[in-house]
Amino acid sequence: MKVLVVGANGQIGKQIVKQLQNNDQHTVRAMVRKEEQAEELKKNGVDAVIANLEGSKNSIVKAAKGCEAVIFTAGSGGSTGPDKTLLVDLDGAVKTIEAAEEAGAERFVMVSALQANNRENWNEKIRHYYAAKHYSDRILEASNLSYTIVRPGGLLNEEGTGKVKIAGNLDERGSVPREDVAKVVVASLTEENTFKRGFDLVSGETTVADALKNLS
Template sequence: MKVFVVGSNGQIGKQLVHLLKQSDQHTVRAMVRKEEQAEAFNKIGVETVLADLEGSVDGIAAAAEGCDAIVFAAGSGGHTGADKTLLIDLDGAVKTVEAAEQLGIERFIMVSALQANNRENWNEKIRPYYVAKHYADRILEQSKLTYTIIRPGGLLNEPGTGKVAAGENLERATIPREDVAGTILAALTEEKTFKRSFDLVSGDRNISDALKSL
């Protein structure tokens, strides 16, 4: 499966690109915004394409043409205002869904946020981010795509353990970004994740078993 990774230069995206490159089951195309980002991936033999989530749906579709699956792992980042959150985490995500539909790419994985589906449990400090994630997820769920929405808890830069908990209404907790990337990789072909959304935090089950039990 050729996987188009949106947000390849982000912390989860970079780890996912490396996992896909090492995989004997998949190939990868990394979408980035800047030439220097593309050069860094090209140096390690990763196919890249320049495109911008603030651009057109047609531009995103042209970048993803020929791929079999799309992973949306982009984010405006913690240092931008609510305007960028709206443009990237909401509109950028929806434009990517529209591009997938336009191309007939059915498999789509969205990286969301823990309990984004439940307004009562949103983190008040980053409420605009949760609003963006909530509605982007809802639009994906209403599409005809074979979607998976992964809602990770607080993201850590420490090494992954390969052990997670996946399910609905999980308690607020943390998870290494490496384990989120590993979960995305496993979810690509795990049918138990098709047309499903779930919270994801560190736990005591290996990733494959956790996803099979959804």
């Protein structure tokens, strides 16, 4: 499967690109904002394209052409204001959903946030971020794409364990290494049990493959 990774220069995005490169089931195309980012990826043998989520939808359509799946893991980052969150995490995500449909992709995996689907459990300090995630997820659910929405807890930079806990609704707060989020995202591409559904994700005791197969 040819997979476009949107947000390929981000911390999770880099992990996803690396894992896709090492996976004989898939080929990867990385979408980034800057020429120097694309050049660095190309040096490492990655097909890279330049498009800006704040730019035209057509540039994203062009980036997605020929891809069967799209992974959205872009974000405005914690140092920007609510305006950038709306432009990247909400409108950028929606543009990418529209572009994926227009380009003929069938699969779409969204990296969201723990409990973004449940307003009662949003983090008060970053409600604008959760609102952006909530509504972009809902637009994805209403699309014609075969989607999976992965909602990870607090993101860690430590080495992944390959063991997770996932459920359609996790009441508990928790965290998870970015490497394990990437593993779940990549595995979800072909795990039919994740099609047309979303789930929360934290570290746990179950292998990624078993956790996805047993998702109920």
